[in-house]
Amino acid sequence: MSELVVYGITKRFAPHYLDNGREFYHLLLFSVFSKLIFFAVAYILMHLMRNPKKDTGQYDKSVFLLVFIPLTSIFIMFTFISIGESVSLPASLDWMVAVGAVFLLAANLLMFEINQYHQKKNMEFTEIQLLLQKESDLARYYKMLNVQNENQRILIHDIKKHLQSIDMLNEQKEYAKISAYIRQLVLSPDLKEFSRLCDHEMLNSILCRYMQQCTDSHITFHADIRSGTTDFIADNDLTSLFCNLLDNAIAAASNIPDSFIEINTSKHEKTPFFVITVINSCRKNPFVCKDRQLNDNKNGHGFGLKSIRKVVDQYHGNLQMYYNDDALTFHTVITLKQ
Numbered sequence: 274m275s276e277l278v279v280y281g282i283t284k285r286f287a288p289h290y291l292d293n294g295r296e297f298y299h300l301l302l303f304s305v306f307s308k309l310i311f312f313a314v315a316y317i318l319m320h321l322m323r324n325p326k327k328d329t330g331q332y333d334k335s336v337f338l339l340v341f342i343p344l345t346s347i348f349i350m351f352t353f354i355s356i357g358e359s360v361s362l363p364a365s366l367d368w369m370v371a372v373g374a375v376f377l378l379a380a381n382l383l384m385f386e387i388n389q390y391h392q393k394k395n396m397e398f399t400e401i402q403l404l405l406q407k408e409s410d411l412a413r414y415y416k417m418l419n420v421q422n423e424n425q426r427i428l429i430h431d432i433k434k435h436l437q438s439i440d441m442l443n444e445q446k447e448y449a450k451i452s453a454y455i456r457q458l459v460l461s462p463d464l465k466e467f468s469r470l471c472d473h474e475m476l477n478s479i480l481c482r483y484m485q486q487c488t489d490s491h492i493t494f495h496a497d498i499r500s501g502t503t504d505f506i507a508d509n510d511l512t513s514l515f516c517n518l519l520d521n522a523i524a525a526a527s528n529i530p531d532s533f534i535e536i537n538t539s540k541h542e543k544t545p546f547f548v549i550t551v552i553n554s555c556r557k558n559p560f561v562c563k564d565r566q567l568n569d570n571k572n573g574h575g576f577g578l579k580s581i582r583k584v585v586d587q588y589h590g591n592l593q594m595y596y597n598d599d600a601l602t603f604h605t606v607i608t609l610k611q
Contacts, residue, residue, distance in 0.1 A: 275311035279303060282351070287358030299357065299367075305374040306350040312381060313343035342384055346377050404580060419474040471498035475508050476515065480536075483519040487534060492526050492554075497537035502547050505611045506588070514549075514584045517577040518605060522553035525603055529554050545611045555603035558596045585609065 283303065317340055353370050356362070362370070435458060442451045470480045480496050487494035503511060519534070526532040532554035540547050585592045590609040597604065 275314065276307040278310060279307040283354060286351075287354050299371075301371040302350065302353060302357075302374045305378045306347070306354070308378055309343050309346050309350060309381065312378075313340060313347065316340055316343070316385070339385065339388060343381050346381055349377065350374060401579075419478055422474070422478070470496045471503075472500050473498070473503050473511075475511055476503055479512065479515050479519075483523065486523055490523065490527050491532075492523065493531075493533040495533065495535045497535075499537075499539050502538040502540050505547075506584075506609070510584045510587065513580050514607075517581050518549075518551050521577060522551055522603075522605075525556075525559070526554040529556055547609050547611065549605075549607040549609065551605040552602055555596065555601060558598065559603065560596060581607075 280303075353374060357367070357370070435454075439451055439454055442454065469477065470484070471477050476498065480498070484494045484496070506514070515536075519536070522534045522536075526534055534551070534553045536549070536551045538547060538549050582592060585607055588609040588611075590607060593604075593606045595604050596602075
């Protein structure tokens with residue numbers, strides 16, 4: 274249809290344009306003209322038929338103004354045809370006009386490709402910002418858990434005084450007050466169950482949360498966190514690193530009989546290097562056979578692994594991952610420098 278439109282316009286305004294002896298360059302100009310119209314119409318239809326309910330990505334209506342570029346190019350092409358019809362151009366100038374038309378089409382395609390590239394990068398940047406916000410929220414959540422755990426230890430420390438108060442009420446036969454007192458203690462949020470897996474408050478809260486997830490998923494969880502091995506890691510980096518490691522481990526070990534997750538940290542003696550090791554059950558080898566690279570998660574776009582690498586690079590460390598086919602286990606070894 275775009276070719277018929279160009280042919281009709283040419284016959285209407287330049288009836289002899291395609292009839293002279295230098296028709297190759299004119300046909301080239303004609304072809305580029307029709308492709309520009311096709312490009313403009315296809316781009317307009319693409320945006321008019323976009324379904325906003327199914328479009329989960331970001332969409333900036335200002336990109337619709339890019340249609341001005343092919344429309345301007347169409348006007349320039351029409352000007353070329355009008356000049357060729359009105360004036361007998363030398364062969365060299367005819368050739369230059371034809372090549373200029375091809376470059377004009379290439380410039381249109383390049384401009385839209387650059388725009389698509391920037392849109393993709395903006396979407397990735399937005400997803401990274403959302404991930405960072407999520408990690409920041411998790412860090413605040415774990416700090417809140419630390420406050421709760423501190424309150425719990427205070428309550429346990431004061432339990433002797435509470436028992437003395439209950440004993441005093443019992444001597445006075447204030448049974449209703451005793452019942453209310455005990456109910457208040459039992460319902461106190463400071464008495465929620467809490468485990469002690471390491472001496473780092475933030476990391477302990479993270480490990481306790483994932484230990485509960487493993488219990489719910491029937492996954493054996495074991496943690497060996499040596500004292501002082503994670504003190505140099507900032508809270509937000511600690512949250513990002515361990516949460517993404519354990520998220521991946523739980524996803525791989527879920528729905529596997531007798532599955533397990535082991536995580537431990539240690540320090541190389543007389544060196545500034547600390548080692549974090551995660552071993553988890555994994556039914557299938559997650560590596561791509563050709564380049565031994567991990568497959569990106571279709572939902573998470575691989576940002577969990579990118580976040581892990583970001584923290585490792587920030588602490589001048591090294592990340593190694595491999596799969597044990599005999600034991601059906603996935604191993605992650607991270608070395609960080611203090």
